[in-house]
Amino acid sequence: MVVPVKQPMAVTKRTITWCPGCGNFSILSAFIDAVNDLGLEPWRVVVISGIGCSGKITNYMPFNGAHVIHGRVIPFAMGIKLVNPELVVAGFSGDGDAYAIGIEHLPHAIRRNIDVKLIVHNNKVFGLTTGQVSPTSDKGMITRTTPWGNVEEPINPIAMAISLGASFVARGFSGDIGHLKYLFKEALKHKGFSLIDVLQPCVTYDRVHTYQWYRERIYRLEDVGHDPTNFNEALKKSYEWGDSIPIGLFYRVRKPTFEEMLPTTSEGPPLVMRPISNRTIRDLLVKNHELTLD
Amino acid sequence: MVVPVKQPMAVTKRTITWCPGCGNFSILSAFIDAVNDLGLEPWRVVVISGIGCSGKITNYMPFNGAHVIHGRVIPFAMGIKLVNPELVVAGFSGDGDAYAIGIEHLPHAIRRNIDVKLIVHNNKVFGLTTGQVSPTSDKGMITRTTPWGNVEEPINPIAMAISLGASFVARGFSGDIGHLKYLFKEALKHKGFSLIDVLQPCVTYDRVHTYQWYRERIYRLEDVGHDPTNFNEALKKSYEWGDSIPIGLFYRVRKPTFEEMLPTTSEGPPLVMRPISNRTIRDLLVKNHELTLD
Amino acid sequence: MEKDVVQLLVGGSAGSGSIVCGTMLARALMEMGYYIVGDNEYPSIIRGGHTAYWIRAGVRRINEVDSFNDLVVAMDHETFVRHSLEFHNNTVFILDSRIVKPPDNVKVIDVPVLKLLREEGMELIVGNSIFSGAVAAAIGIPLDYMHKAIEAQFRGRKSVIEVNSRAAAIGYEYLAQVSIDYDLPRLKPPRPWGPRVLLTGNEAIALGMVKAGVKVYASYPMTPASPILHYLVGISKDKDMAVLQVENEIAAAQIIAGAAWAGVRAATGTSGGGFSLMVETLSMAGMMELPIVIVLAMRPGPSTGMATMSAQQDLLFAIFSGHGEFPKVVVAPTDQYDAYMKVIEVFNLAEKYRVPAIILEDKHLAEGHRSVPALPEEIVVDRGAVVPHEEAVKLLKEGFEYKPYQITKTCVSLHIPPGVPGLIVRTESSEHDEEGFVTIVPHKASEMYLKRLRKIKYLRREIEEKYRPLEVHGVKPSEADLVIFTWGSTLQAVIDAMEIISKELSTSVINISYLWPFPRHKFREALMEVRNAITLSVEHNALGLLRKLIRMETGFKVTYHLGKVDGRPFRPSSLAERVIKLTKVVKGAKHGSPR
Amino acid sequence: MEKDVVQLLVGGSAGSGSIVCGTMLARALMEMGYYIVGDNEYPSIIRGGHTAYWIRAGVRRINEVDSFNDLVVAMDHETFVRHSLEFHNNTVFILDSRIVKPPDNVKVIDVPVLKLLREEGMELIVGNSIFSGAVAAAIGIPLDYMHKAIEAQFRGRKSVIEVNSRAAAIGYEYLAQVSIDYDLPRLKPPRPWGPRVLLTGNEAIALGMVKAGVKVYASYPMTPASPILHYLVGISKDKDMAVLQVENEIAAAQIIAGAAWAGVRAATGTSGGGFSLMVETLSMAGMMELPIVIVLAMRPGPSTGMATMSAQQDLLFAIFSGHGEFPKVVVAPTDQYDAYMKVIEVFNLAEKYRVPAIILEDKHLAEGHRSVPALPEEIVVDRGAVVPHEEAVKLLKEGFEYKPYQITKTCVSLHIPPGVPGLIVRTESSEHDEEGFVTIVPHKASEMYLKRLRKIKYLRREIEEKYRPLEVHGVKPSEADLVIFTWGSTLQAVIDAMEIISKELSTSVINISYLWPFPRHKFREALMEVRNAITLSVEHNALGLLRKLIRMETGFKVTYHLGKVDGRPFRPSSLAERVIKLTKVVKGAKHGSPR
Numbered sequence A, B: 001m002v003v004p005v006k007q008p009m010a011v012t013k014r015t016i017t018w019c020p021g022c023g024n025f026s027i028l029s030a031f032i033d034a035v036n037d038l039g040l041e042p043w044r045v046v047v048i049s050g051i052g053c054s055g056k057i058t059n060y061m062p063f064n065g066a067h068v069i070h071g072r073v074i075p076f077a078m079g080i081k082l083v084n085p086e087l088v089v090a091g092f093s094g095d096g097d098a099y100a101i102g103i104e105h106l107p108h109a110i111r112r113n114i115d116v117k118l119i120v121h122n123n124k125v126f127g128l129t130t131g132q133v134s135p136t137s138d139k140g141m142i143t144r145t146t147p148w149g150n151v152e153e154p155i156n157p158i159a160m161a162i163s164l165g166a167s168f169v170a171r172g173f174s175g176d177i178g179h180l181k182y183l184f185k186e187a188l189k190h191k192g193f194s195l196i197d198v199l200q201p202c203v204t205y206d207r208v209h210t211y212q213w214y215r216e217r218i219y220r221l222e223d224v225g226h227d228p229t230n231f232n233e234a235l236k237k238s239y240e241w242g243d244s245i246p247i248g249l250f251y252r253v254r255k256p257t258f259e260e261m262l263p264t265t266s267e268g269p270p271l272v273m274r275p276i277s278n279r280t281i282r283d284l285l286v287k288n289h290e291l292t293l294d
Numbered sequence C, D: 001m002e003k004d005v006v007q008l009l010v011g012g013s014a015g016s017g018s019i020v021c022g023t024m025l026a027r028a029l030m031e032m033g034y035y036i037v038g039d040n041e042y043p044s045i046i047r048g049g050h051t052a053y054w055i056r057a058g059v060r061r062i063n064e065v066d067s068f069n070d071l072v073v074a075m076d077h078e079t080f081v082r083h084s085l086e087f088h089n090n091t092v093f094i095l096d097s098r099i100v101k102p103p104d105n106v107k108v109i110d111v112p113v114l115k116l117l118r119e120e121g122m123e124l125i126v127g128n129s130i131f132s133g134a135v136a137a138a139i140g141i142p143l144d145y146m147h148k149a150i151e152a153q154f155r156g157r158k159s160v161i162e163v164n165s166r167a168a169a170i171g172y173e174y175l176a177q178v179s180i181d182y183d184l185p186r187l188k189p190p191r192p193w194g195p196r197v198l199l200t201g202n203e204a205i206a207l208g209m210v211k212a213g214v215k216v217y218a219s220y221p222m223t224p225a226s227p228i229l230h231y232l233v234g235i236s237k238d239k240d241m242a243v244l245q246v247e248n249e250i251a252a253a254q255i256i257a258g259a260a261w262a263g264v265r266a267a268t269g270t271s272g273g274g275f276s277l278m279v280e281t282l283s284m285a286g287m288m289e290l291p292i293v294i295v296l297a298m299r300p301g302p303s304t305g306m307a308t309m310s311a312q313q314d315l316l317f318a319i320f321s322g323h324g325e326f327p328k329v330v331v332a333p334t335d336q337y338d339a340y341m342k343v344i345e346v347f348n349l350a351e352k353y354r355v356p357a358i359i360l361e362d363k364h365l366a367e368g369h370r371s372v373p374a375l376p377e378e379i380v381v382d383r384g385a386v387v388p389h390e391e392a393v394k395l396l397k398e399g400f401e402y403k404p405y406q407i408t409k410t411c412v413s414l415h416i417p418p419g420v421p422g423l424i425v426r427t428e429s430s431e432h433d434e435e436g437f438v439t440i441v442p443h444k445a446s447e448m449y450l451k452r453l454r455k456i457k458y459l460r461r462e463i464e465e466k467y468r469p470l471e472v473h474g475v476k477p478s479e480a481d482l483v484i485f486t487w488g489s490t491l492q493a494v495i496d497a498m499e500i501i502s503k504e505l506s507t508s509v510i511n512i513s514y515l516w517p518f519p520r521h522k523f524r525e526a527l528m529e530v531r532n533a534i535t536l537s538v539e540h541n542a543l544g545l546l547r548k549l550i551r552m553e554t555g556f557k558v559t560y561h562l563g564k565v566d567g568r569p570f571r572p573s574s575l576a577e578r579v580i581k582l583t584k585v586v587k588g589a590k591h592g593s594p595r
């Protein structure tokens, strides 16, 4: 392409460096719109991203942002939420970020039900590192690191999250930005850990799963009267893939969050607001160490 | 206990340092028996263990043994199996080892279906580090690190493994050593990644889940005619817990293994047997780098 | 004969309560007014194996346990085997001959613990308290003190206290009525020395964290750091601390990084294997300029090594950990009191300069006991570059234009956490501009890279001017025949050894506690006039890591190194012996034929 | 005017094919018989942003790209902005004025690429080949050579080759018919120099692994190491290699550890962040004495830093990585040929001494091109302590009693992998006895700890005697006014700079490639007679890490350090300028007033 691509400008006055047509653009705008629609003040919103094409998103959003390291969106976000539950905390990961290097944090975030929203830009490929296989790549898929075809079965993040007991599990599609915004809003309103896996076409490294490919297969759970409170139905739906692919809210249940249960944070102001100057150890010396006064 | 405990001697002539009554003893003997029953030559068997009370097991077994680091049983085992598929490779992890620090490897071993058997000594607690909470500790459980009661939901390894598509998923119980041996034998006969989660009472740090507690609740899937080829049934059974707890083989399916699919290992002798002295790069220089001869 | 210093050893199998027995005795002795050092050794086994607890008690300050025990409680046979070199002619053994058979020709007090338990209908578990009562009677601890110690040990558990107190009394009375025809080791009357507590290094660090105002402690258990987690979790609610056991060390480090960015003080603790997993996050904290604090409690490596033993093998790993160059603080306290103070200092430094910090302790300090003066409440908490929300609001009102990575004179930028009305803040693990947006523009990238490194200069200066990165014990280095360099808890054995060595050679001991940035100026100052002294580093490792560091940072060549790699801490007299032997060889060589 | 050396720059946005265009030109020039160095720079962006490819071609050996370009292909406007300091008065620009507007007063050849594409009905994607054809015509590359280069670039993809060849021909013909009224930079006729290839450092390393007989390469992608994975995966089946992309770097390191224990050569590659995650396993390999090899391809840190740029910031992190003390080999090749050789050497050393090894390369070497002599096939593969199965069977038959961690004279134990009939083998991450069972017995533990460390002595000796850990370029250090120390790919710029500097000062360059264990004796030997020379380290970092290392290991003080932290490699002339300026200041100070 001898003609340099025109790169759009983000509201943060930074050039957006995604490929033209990349599915990340709609995630960016749907999320900003969702926040605005809900009337959340930008300074109350914190976005955290990992490394990948996906990870660049925090540079483009008019919210507090932390661009952390590969795979660590969840624990970094958890640290923030824990000390300041008044913040709205959303993470953005790639499929490599969330399901390869960072997968260990997912089951535990789910068990804790910490009130963090995790949005996964699932493009079935490692984008930024130039097109390697990912845990969501289809079996047989030809990528830079599977020239003979991928021999591993793709992970099913929706089934995994539901089966592990996640309190909010949804799938979005970059080609349906209105629906995506709806899902983000629902997630932002939900109290508890939320996984939103977004089918995000990578126009550069995945020539199979194009917008078109998805459009031919996708339908909205909301259009078929799916009941997101029905665990078994949700689990069943999560295995649907191929000729018809459901997007939408699979499952939602209100359970106490980690912050609500942890003795230290369950009551009182956010930790960050509590004074430290008055901390004393004398009581501990007396009680735990039998301070001896001669 | 002012009277020193008598510690038994392993066949490897090493003192077994588990607490008297520990559930690990039956895992040890059931596995050795299973190997012997199947007539596997000891030198063809490789056992790998992580760190924990559970991890000590490799020091007590008359097989090739690698006692690796905390949480890394699966990848180390995978490295062995890959280069020498003629070996029978079994891993031994604690619940902390497999489901806390090492959980990231589980979904990927499952996706690959590498022919490694993973036996998890699930005692619902970190034993060796003196009784901290574990990912399988019940909600509300009082442990050294949850004096107020655990606020996290326990992970359900059986449901997780089945939902991720594991090819062999079973649950054993240290108090039913005959059944345990049966499960180990089935796993050893199975080709593909196998998870055997063993309910293993920790007599020192878990005063709730005693042998008695389990005995009152446990039943064998084999006794109720469970069909281990039925995925949905298996998944349903995996959520049964509380007053009645199923043990046995939940699910089994024969799928191609990683070694069988990877182009390099799918045919030919084990990698470790292939010569390297004849390796040439000339063809690569000529083909890939246009070797220029003046 | 009454002595200035007495040393006890309690040996038994894991689960026998030998460590509890030792701890109770140590507590009672401290209560009476003696100075105490306690050390323990246990295997990575929950029941069985052999454990030992040493108590050294004195009427004056003592620093380290030594290898001569005056009184030994032998609850298992291993006590004789493992410690055979730690007995002397007058060592008295207290034991139940129905449990263990003592060797011939040793002084034994046979306490029929099993029989007494049976008679009283007591369970085996309280046998250790019978022993403790017997020891109390033998060395002269009034029963009252034992009761107090038992109360402290089993705090709040009424029935446990009751039965153990009874058991102690039984042991006490039994011993009081047997006739013993040889001298028992008895201490001179104590000279009480003001408010004091018995602490492990881990407890001191935990208390330091409470005082420093730590709000999040996230950790994955690992010996010998886990007790910090156990301690903090117990007091977490009272002290506004979120104390979490998480899925692994990566999560622990990331959680505290997130918490630090969100505006609070946050810390974690681990040992070498877990620290390895935190290294990537440490580098991130370097880039993001987050003041996270990691306690690295060292045990022998490589890898799993000896999980319950002690070592100082990770100094250079800690200093150079993390990819890319960035400033960090590495500090190694020498005792429990110092550990408390250093935690507070390190948080102040970390937040003032926005750098991560590592507190290096070894298992010996982490789990060993020491009687120290009551820890001071009056310390300074200085949050440095961290701007609290209310203050930030004020600043913004005044028109302050905030950039999270602004280049200032000292290169430290203010840190305003997210959540301030009207303000958007950013942090970034990639190279970034002053606002925190990614940049790869060459001059900008260089500028920001150097901004972070320039802080080292100011940091080092502050450490050298305001703190005591280096301390000299004994004679001045310029007047010494022998200068010993050391760090961490090894200092204690070195100081006691110095007393012995000083009889032959005038000795100076230099301890370096702020190891990074290395206190170059203070070092040069201290070593200015050293000319002909033998120089020697004593470290609990093989390669002499401090010695390497000194040479790297100052060019000064510490000529010799005495190490130890069996996982057991140095003991003063054998250390002194090794040092004296070495100096003799050296001098011999110097004065010998000039080959 | 015909020149000895010509430098080209191809600039465009990512996705414009500028790097491919440059690579094809480099290949064609090498084919003709010129010596080639190619460097590239690209942002962490898939489409857009600016990328550059530099080719320096000469009739004699050249070492590094410099900052003067004779001919520039400008596919984007940024080419003028970013490289404004890299042009000279006679720089000729080839561009399509419909795409970019050149600045005033520069020498331009306007090639209407867009128009030509349209006329021919070609897609935008092959525009870069039109440019390459035009450049070929401009500097005198026969079209045939371009065709060959295109075939090599798009190997096997017939239609792609066809369309790009056509495009190149169009560009070539277009340029041939325009009249140009100024001198074009043209090279003197080449003097072909024997069998040769154009390689990146990563390709050379991959080839070294093939030749060394690596059987497992497991990795998680990370710039700039990923191309090794990409290369190896392509040839894996032919070469009996299991090449895997796995879930993370921990898994990668553990898999190769398992594979190494199971008896094969195994390696991984990563950059700083991923290496951090491997450090725990490295320590395990140290304890288990497993010869795993890790390629650490450096990029600027800390943390994510500048992912696609180059640096040498991880030297001390690599050397001291891992908790506990254990031997490892750290080596830094200086060019593509050296990289190939070092991979082979390092595997031989690692297996002979049963130690893990790290190959340090920087992005500049990893992804830069160089024409090097055809890599030799005749190398020695020595599996050292590894006993193949058949041999083990024989040994056992002869009654050999095998202990996996037997203490021998050199402290190296034989390694028999699992799977030998009748033999049970063990490995253990805890301290262990010779059979591989856990032990905490003090003297046994010490013995085994020291067993591993004692290998360092033999390892160092072998490196110093059999390999070339240190090389001197230029005059002998004893005769030099200036001695420059360097390592890794920075050597190339230093050597070219030396030529310039030597006009003013007699200069010696010392490159150290085996950095750990540090070649102390060779270093002392080389530096023996250096007295009054100015000593200087040139490294692609800020703190002078080699300089620190030298001081630590030898006491030798390298007085100055010139660093660079903008992620861009050194260029010879600006480096020479900086060095000369520094030496002038130094001399001025020396001869100036004695303040």
Ligand SMILES: Cc1ncc(C[n+]2csc(CCOP(=O)(O)OP(=O)(O)O)c2C)c(N)n1
Binding pocket: A051, A052, A053, A054, A055, A070, A093, A094, A095, A096, A097, A098, A121, A123, A125, A126, A127, A128, A129, A134, D220, D221, D222, D223, D249, D273, D274, D277, D304
């Ligand atoms: C520890 C570590 N390993 C590897 C990398 C290199 N890396 C950066 S992004 C990435 C994967 C990108 O894939 P994904 O997460 O799916 O994001 P995408 O680019 O597709 O949005 C990798 C492997 C890294 N930055 N850190």
Ligand SMILES: Cc1ncc(C[n+]2csc(CCOP(=O)(O)OP(=O)(O)O)c2C)c(N)n1
Binding pocket: B051, B052, B053, B054, B055, B070, B093, B094, B095, B096, B097, B098, B121, B123, B125, B126, B127, B128, B129, B134, C220, C221, C222, C223, C249, C273, C274, C277, C304
């Ligand atoms: C990286 C690392 N972190 C922490 C530890 C300390 N550690 C050893 S075993 C263990 C957990 C033991 O629990 P589990 O895996 O359930 O085994 P169990 O003892 O219960 O059999 C921990 C945290 C370690 N060895 N390595």
Ligand code: SF4
Binding pocket: A017, A018, A019, A021, A022, A023, A024, A053, A054, A123, A127, A128, A201, A202, A203, A204, A205, D046, D047
């Ligand atoms: S490579 Fe794929 S995911 Fe990355 S910016 Fe381009 S289209 Fe988007």
Ligand code: SF4
Binding pocket: B017, B018, B019, B021, B022, B023, B024, B053, B054, B123, B127, B128, B201, B202, B203, B204, B205, C046, C047
């Ligand atoms: S602590 Fe528990 S798991 Fe460990 S040996 Fe004792 S009973 Fe078994």
Ligand SMILES: [Mg+2]
Binding pocket: A052, A094, A095, A096, A121, A122, A123, A124, A125, A126, A127, A134
């Ligand atoms: Mg992706």
Ligand SMILES: [Mg+2]
Binding pocket: B052, B094, B095, B096, B121, B122, B123, B124, B125, B126, B127, B134
């Ligand atoms: Mg457990």
